[in-house]
Amino acid sequence: MSMLEDIGGETSLRDLVEHFYDLVETLPEGSNLRxxxxxxHGVEHARVEQFDFLSGFMGGRPYYKEKHGHMDVKLMHAHVPIRQADADNWVDLMRKALIAEGHKGPNADRLNVVFRRISDMLVNDMDDWEDTGTRR
Known part of the structure; x- marks a missing residue:
């Protein structure tokens, strides 16, 4: 059984992603992610792209790959300055979304471990990133 099937399929994944981004948009710890x-491209775009990516990543239809030709999560985020605090906030908000959507036990634990590994992998050193959103 795939991770996607473990959480209830595409409808459940879409609900999870929506809840996650609702938290990003409303909680203080989501401020830097916002x-x-x-x-x-904004949070609305991220809602679509994250669902598309996670569907394929979790063993479902690879919507992201169909649209973009790859599933390289590091490439997707290469231009984004991601601090450890941002990765920690992302994981914490996703954990909260999983709980709120009723996902618990071994399947949720497995997802939390996977999400932690991926988020830590995306932390980069972009000291030259200016607050204007451009590089020097």
């Missing part, structure tokens, strides 16, 4: 998304 700022980073505002420099890109």
């Amino acid at each position: 700022r980073l998304h505002a420099r890109g």
Whole structure:
């Protein structure tokens, strides 16, 4: 059984992503994540792209790959200055979304471990990133 099937399929994944981004948009710990998304295509775009990516990543239809030709999460975020605090906030908000959507036990634990590994992998050193959203 795939991770996607473990959490209840596409409908459940869509609900999870929506809840996650609702938290990003409303909780204080989502403030820097909101700022980073505002420099890109925005949170609404991120809702779609995250669902598309996670569907394929979790063993479902690879919507992201069908649209973009790859599933390289580091490439997707290469232009984004991600601090450890941002990765920690992302994981914490996703954990809260999982709980709120009723996901618990071994399946949720497994997802939390995977999300932690991925988020830590995306932390980069972009000291030259200016607050204007451009590089020097």
